[in-house]
Amino acid sequence: MKIEKNKTLAPMTTLKIGGKAKFFIETKNIEELKDIINWAKEKKEKIIFFSGGSNVLINDKNINGLVIKLSYTNLSINNNELDCDAGLSLTQILTTTIKHNLTGLEWIIGIPGTIGGGVYGNIGAFNNDIAKIVKNVTVYNIKENKFLTLSNKQCYFDYRDSIFKQTNNLIIVKVKLILKKGSQITIKKLINKYLDYRNTTQPKGYSAGSTFKNLTLDYVKSVNPDLAFQAEKNNIIRDNKIAASWIIDKLGLKNKQIGGAKISEKHAGFILNINQAKAKDVINLINFIKQEAKTKYNINLEEEIRYLGF
Numbered sequence: 001m002k003i004e005k006n007k008t009l010a011p012m013t014t015l016k017i018g019g020k021a022k023f024f025i026e027t028k029n030i031e032e033l034k035d036i037i038n039w040a041k042e043k044k045e046k047i048i049f050f051s052g053g054s055n056v057l058i059n060d061k062n063i064n065g066l067v068i069k070l071s072y073t074n075l076s077i078n079n080n081e082l083d084c085d086a087g088l089s090l091t092q093i094l095t096t097t098i099k100h101n102l103t104g105l106e107w108i109i110g111i112p113g114t115i116g117g118g119v120y121g122n123i124g125a126f127n128n129d130i131a132k133i134v135k136n137v138t139v140y141n142i143k144e145n146k147f148l149t150l151s152n153k154q155c156y157f158d159y160r161d162s163i164f165k166q167t168n169n170l171i172i173v174k175v176k177l178i179l180k181k182g183s184q185i186t187i188k189k190l191i192n193k194y195l196d197y198r199n200t201t202q203p204k205g206y207s208a209g210s211t212f213k214n215l216t217l218d219y220v221k222s223v224n225p226d227l228a229f230q231a232e233k234n235n236i237i238r239d240n241k242i243a244a245s246w247i248i249d250k251l252g253l254k255n256k257q258i259g260g261a262k263i264s265e266k267h268a269g270f271i272l273n274i275n276q277a278k279a280k281d282v283i284n285l286i287n288f289i290k291q292e293a294k295t296k297y298n299i300n301l302e303e304e305i306r307y308l309g310f
């Protein structure tokens with residue numbers, strides 16, 4: 001067990017923001033997890049965990065506690081079932097499914113991060129989400145000091161939500177996915193279609209993906225019927241949701257900059273770290289957007305990105 005001190009976290013995130021962790025460990029071994037958690041408990045250190053760092057804003061001040069980076073990466077296939085360690089990157093998993101002619105995951109192309117982080121936030125794109133293909137999830141329960149396996153139903157998946165997000169004391173260690181047999185040509189065609197769409201609609205650069213969750217049509221109708229009507233007229237409703245980025249764009253906030261953080265011109269849902277942004281710059285920009293959405297449209301925007309170490 002190699003616990004480091006004063007480890008800088010920024011390079012481990014896609015936003016490139018994050019201060020020094022008082023204690024840090026990157027673990028590649030599931031068996032070690034119990035000892036790590038016990039170490040933190042004995043020392044009465046707060047436990048913070050992350051994986052790919054692609055959906056987080058980490059505090060750039062000193063971070064008290066033990067920060068654990070979950071990096072276990074075994075993968076095995078049994079017919080159309082994949083047993084994935086939680087630290088496997090989504091890209092690694094997609095590459096394996098292509099090799100084995102398995103369909104159902106094409107939509108994850110271009111999403112950085114790991115399957116553990118993906119299950120935590122029930123990632124999705126193009127009217128799909130990971131919940132649709134998860135059979136079960138093995139977790140380490142920090143409170144009860146034990147491993148357990150949850151069925152799909154027990155994960156309480158919802159739009160960008162799960163039991164893991166609600167409790168924050170379950171560390172995902174393994175995910176079993178069920179896919180279907182498909183044709184490699186069709187799989188690759190679909191991947192290219194999704195990738196083309198991403199490349200034309202999303203910016204390059206340092207970001208944590210979409211800052212806010214999309215809004216249900218019902219919610220927007222209830223707080224601002226006129227805005228809901230405009231969304232319907234402009235044919236921008238997907239999966240019964242209105243993109244937060246459409247609202248931010250309508251507010252005229254593309255290119256709005258605070259310090260080194262800027263709203264992307266290409267996709268108003270993305271906040272980019274364009275010039276050594278501080279965590280505070282990103283937070284101020286997020287709060288500014290939320291305030292504008294509330295004042296002008298009576299809309300409450302909710303963050304999709306997670307705050308760590310604050």
Ligand SMILES: Cc1cc2nc3c(=O)[nH]c(=O)nc-3n(C[C@H](O)[C@H](O)[C@H](O)COP(=O)(O)OP(=O)(O)OC[C@H]3O[C@@H](n4cnc5c(N)ncnc54)[C@H](O)[C@@H]3O)c2cc1C
Pocket residue numbers: 014049050051052053054055056070086087110111112113114115116117118119120121122123124125164170171172173207208209210306
């Ligand atoms: C360019 C870009 C595009 C993106 N596109 C999409 C998209 O289309 N759709 C989408 O849904 N998301 C998207 N994202 C967001 C992000 O990539 C996904 O949410 C990703 O799955 C997060 O995984 P991660 O390993 O990076 O999680 P992290 O950023 O490391 O962590 C995110 C949260 O999950 C928790 N967590 C991480 N690992 C575990 C674990 N093993 N057990 C329990 N909790 C854990 C952390 O505590 C944290 O709260 C995008 C991000 C970027 C930068």
